[in-house]
Amino acid sequence: MRTARLIALAAASALALAACAPADKEPAASGSPAADGSLDTLTDGVLTIGTSDPGYEPWIVDNDPSTGKGFESAVAYAVAAELGFDADHVTWVPVTFDQIIAPGAKSFDVAINQVSISPERAENLDFSSSYYDTAQAVVTVEGSPVDDASSLADLRDARIGAMVGTTSLAVAQESIDPATDIQVFNDNDQVKQALQSGLVDAIVVDLPTALYITAAELDGGVLVGQLPAGDDPDQLGLVLDKGSALTGPVTDAVDALREDGTLADLEAEWLTDAAGAPVLK
Amino acid sequence: MPTTPPDGARPAWVPSERQRDRDAYRRTQTRRSTLVALVSTVVVAGLAVLGLVSSPGWPRVRQSFLDPDVAWASLPKIAEGLWLNVRVMAVCAVLIVVVAMLLALARTLRGPAFFPLRALATGYVDVFRGLPLILVLLLVGFGLPGLRLQGIPTSAVVLGGLALVLTYSAYVAEVFRAGIESVHPSQIASARSLGLTRGQTLRHVVLPQAWRRVVPPLLNDLVALSKDSGLISILGAVDAVRAAQIQTATYANFTPYVVAGVLFVLLTIPLTRFTDALARRSGWLGSQAGLAGAGAMR
Numbered sequence: 001m002r003t004a005r006l007i008a009l010a011a012a013s014a015l016a017l018a019a020c021a022p023a024d025k026e027p028a029a030s031g032s033p034a035a036d037g038s039l040d041t042l043t044d045g046v047l048t049i050g051t052s053d054p055g056y057e058p059w060i061v062d063n064d065p066s067t068g069k070g071f072e073s074a075v076a077y078a079v080a081a082e083l084g085f086d087a088d089h090v091t092w093v094p095v096t097f098d099q100i101i102a103p104g105a106k107s108f109d110v111a112i113n114q115v116s117i118s119p120e121r122a123e124n125l126d127f128s129s130s131y132y133d134t135a136q137a138v139v140t141v142e143g144s145p146v147d148d149a150s151s152l153a154d155l156r157d158a159r160i161g162a163m164v165g166t167t168s169l170a171v172a173q174e175s176i177d178p179a180t181d182i183q184v185f186n187d188n189d190q191v192k193q194a195l196q197s198g199l200v201d202a203i204v205v206d207l208p209t210a211l212y213i214t215a216a217e218l219d220g221g222v223l224v225g226q227l228p229a230g231d232d233p234d235q236l237g238l239v240l241d242k243g244s245a246l247t248g249p250v251t252d253a254v255d256a257l258r259e260d261g262t263l264a265d266l267e268a269e270w271l272t273d274a275a276g277a278p279v280l281k
Numbered sequence: 282m283p284t285t286p287p288d289g290a291r292p293a294w295v296p297s298e299r300q301r302d303r304d305a306y307r308r309t310q311t312r313r314s315t316l317v318a319l320v321s322t323v324v325v326a327g328l329a330v331l332g333l334v335s336s337p338g339w340p341r342v343r344q345s346f347l348d349p350d351v352a353w354a355s356l357p358k359i360a361e362g363l364w365l366n367v368r369v370m371a372v373c374a375v376l377i378v379v380v381a382m383l384l385a386l387a388r389t390l391r392g393p394a395f396f397p398l399r400a401l402a403t404g405y406v407d408v409f410r411g412l413p414l415i416l417v418l419l420l421v422g423f424g425l426p427g428l429r430l431q432g433i434p435t436s437a438v439v440l441g442g443l444a445l446v447l448t449y450s451a452y453v454a455e456v457f458r459a460g461i462e463s464v465h466p467s468q469i470a471s472a473r474s475l476g477l478t479r480g481q482t483l484r485h486v487v488l489p490q491a492w493r494r495v496v497p498p499l500l501n502d503l504v505a506l507s508k509d510s511g512l513i514s515i516l517g518a519v520d521a522v523r524a525a526q527i528q529t530a531t532y533a534n535f536t537p538y539v540v541a542g543v544l545f546v547l548l549t550i551p552l553t554r555f556t557d558a559l560a561r562r563s564g565w566l567g568s569q570a571g572l573a574g575a576g577a578m579r
Binding site for chain 2: 097098101102103104118120121123124125159161164165166169170181182183184185186190193194196197198199200242
């Protein structure tokens with residue numbers, strides 16, 4: 001009978017669907033931090049860290065996080081060491097921001113990519129405690145209409161550029177509230193390119209990036225100043241899968257590094273001193 | 282049994298009993314088909330939904346892609362972005378049709394004197410149809426203003442629109458050319474033998490017929506344009522997709538992408554229906570169904 005065959009086919013399809021559905025990995029009990037597989041990492045005994053490709057200075061030097069050069073690369077190795085993984089037991093995977101926040105199985109144990117901690121994001125992601133508190137800063141080039149701006153009001157009529165999905169964009173909108181819409185670009189390379197082409201008059205990036213590109217990358221770059229942080233400062237956290245068993249250990253590691261002064265040392269080593277970048281009012 | 286009206290005129294036609302039986306049988310069959318189609322659709326959809334919601338990651342996926350609060354919160358910004366898409370699409374579509382028509386005409390000109398024009402049009406189509414749109418956008422968007430010449434626009438929307446017109450007019454020119462060249466030579470011969478000049482033949486005989494033939498592929502290009510209009514976001518303009526991207530990053534939740542997708546589909550469906558209605562009113566669509574022997578194609 002035809003109907004019976006159809007039902008059988010439907011049942012078989014349902015079974016096949018159920019069979020191909022992956023089962024969630026059971027979180028293992030977190031034991032003593034060590035590279036002997038006691039932590040529940042993707043690969044036993046290896047910590048997989050995700051970051052963007054390309055990575056930008058001063059966060060990652062020469063787009064190679066595995067050298068330990070650059071602030072985030074150095075912090076990542078320090079956290080790994082704190083967890084009991086030596087440098088040989090750390091691997092890096094390139095991830096986009098969308099991959100970092102996607103709900104499916106993650107390709108990394110932790111991600112470090114200047115992701116700001118926010119309550120909205122924390123609904124879908126786990127964050128470690130902050131490894132760096134940053135501010136946002138305005139950068140322009142000589143000859144731009146706002147190269148002598150000294151207050152937020154001077155920037156109101158400027159065409160502002162920022163990178164999509166960043167705190168820079170949100171803070172720029174909030175504190176400058178420019179008359180024309182902020183122009184939004186895919187990455188900081190295009191933001192810089194837009195500034196150099198004259199598509200925008202000024203750009204907003206995080207302060208370490210601003211200090212770096214003004215000094216090293218832009219022809220005639222001018223650091224106009226920092227934007228006021230508002231009520232809560234912009235805190236960068238390591239990102240973990242929601243409900244990851246590693247969130248606790250990673251947070252403990254970051255806290256320990258802050259307390260013993262390692263984070264401050266790494267800041268001094270890799271990030272330019274922010275003194276000399278006045279806060280705009 | 283036909284009844285005779287009181288005024289003695291010819292009796293009104295009434296289907297025979299056999300015809301009525303036939304009609305009744307066909308109606309039953311149609312009802313049956315509809316019912317079977319309905320049940321099978323419900324079963325297939327039910328199985329698909331069941332498979333989806335019973336997967337272990339479903340609660341996470343639902344939270345990440347179908348969060349009503351995030352959808353509602355992100356809707357105004359995305360709708361605002363979509364309005365930019367619509368405006369860019371409308372202005373570019375008009376420019377594209379004009380430029381493409383000129384290109385197509387240039388390519389169909391005959392005579393050795395027109396060779397430079399033909400060659401130029403051919404070269405233009407070859408280059409801009411071959412170049413990926415995103416490259417044209419980046420080169421035009423970042424390159425032109427980088428020249429720092431007087432009078433070069435620095436607006437992302439204008440530069441992006443320019444790149445869209447450059448690329449799409451190359452595609453659409455080929456659609457027009459195909460339409461023009463599909464008009465049978467006998468039409469041109471007849472028109473010329475009636476004493477029409479080349480220009481009159483083109484205007485009154487060839488182009489009207491070509492136009493009918495290219496409407497469906499043109500609509501395809503218009504729908505593609507509505508979506509590609511979002512690519513100008515790489516030059517800084519905030520369209521629906523970029524607005525959704527910003528909201529997605531803010532909430533670390535993908536629901537805004539779904540919202541943008543729904544809005545785009547809602548935008549293109551009426552477009553299709555509108556074109557269909559236009560075609561039907563002009564007698565293009567379904568005109569073959571009236572032909573003897575054509576029938577409905579099954």
